[in-house]
Amino acid sequence: MEVVTRADRPDLHDTAAAVFEDRWPEFIFHDEIPKTYMGRVKQYFGRFDVMVIDHGTVVAGGWGVPIPWSGDTGDLPSGYDDALVRAVRAWEAAIPATTLSFMAVAVGSAYDKRGxxxxVLQELTRRAIEADLVHVVAPLRPTWKHRYPTVSMEEYATWARADGLSIDPWIRTHQRMGAxxxxxxxxxxxIEGTVAEWESWTGMVFPVTREYVVPDALNLVWIDRERDRGVYVEQNLWVQHR
Incomplete structure (x- = not known):
């Protein structure tokens, strides 16, 4: 297998995009912040956007952004969107980054459970070290959290197996790397949209104003029929790698 950046192999862009899109629910792609900032992220931080290729096929990929962070938990971005904004604005203001934030990792469904x-995470960490970044963090989207949308992320993060590791497979992956x-x-x-848009994104019907359990949503989604608006505020989980 070979690890390359997307910039190295622009011919594989569409294939890589398909690997990522297959792993997330439709509503995730309707967050307005990435629409504003992703073009500049790709322009500025291409060294932290990698793909794993096996016999010419993209089998996995991942990317991150360098951000200024003091090392104090109180100074962390509020999550994925805020990390994007902080990375781009810091770059444009010539504020030095100290930290790589992993943003997303995806593995093709045919290549699951092969490590x-x-x-991908190890390669991004290696690149962070090369860039003299001193911290590596990630706002994780835990794999199984959607099964418990009424449970707070704070509580969910404490649920552990008998071996002390998280019940969640994605959190465990990071814990095994020392996070x-x-x-x-x-x-x-x-993520905001009209009621019709939310019904289109989810394949559900939202007949009354209330909070709803939505497939693959980590938290409840608020639907307001009177205002024709649905709002989803997703909690993720910050982890720090050694």
Whole structure:
């Protein structure tokens, strides 16, 4: 297998995008912050956007952004969106970054359980060290949290197996690499749309104003029929790698 950046292999861009899109629910792609900042993220931080290729096929990928962070948990971004904004604004203001924030990792469904996510994380960490960044963090979107949308991320992060590791497979992946939990990312993504848009994104019907359990949503989604608005504020979980 070979690890390259997307910039190295622009011909594989569409294939890589398909690997990522297959792993997230439709509503995730309607967050407005990435629409504003992702073009500049790709322009500025291409060295932290990698793909794993096996016999010409993209089997996994991941990316991160360098951010200024003091090392104090109180100075962490509020989550995914805020990390994007902080990275771009710091770059444009010539504020030195101290930290790589992993943003997303995806593995093709045909290549699950082969340790490829760890390969991507290790490669991004290596690049962070090369860039003289002193911290590595991530606002995780835990794999199984959608099964417990009424449970706070703070509580969910404490649920552990008999061996002391998290019940959640994605949190465990990071723990096995030496990561420790820092705490919730309270407003990691904010996704808004009309009721019709939410019904289209989810395949559900929202007949009354209330909070709803939505497949693959980590928290409840608020639907306001009178204002024709649905709002989803996703909590993620900050972890820090050694």
């Amino acid at each position: 490829l996510a760890t390969v 420790r939990v820092l705490g919730p990312a309270p407003s990691s993504m904010v």
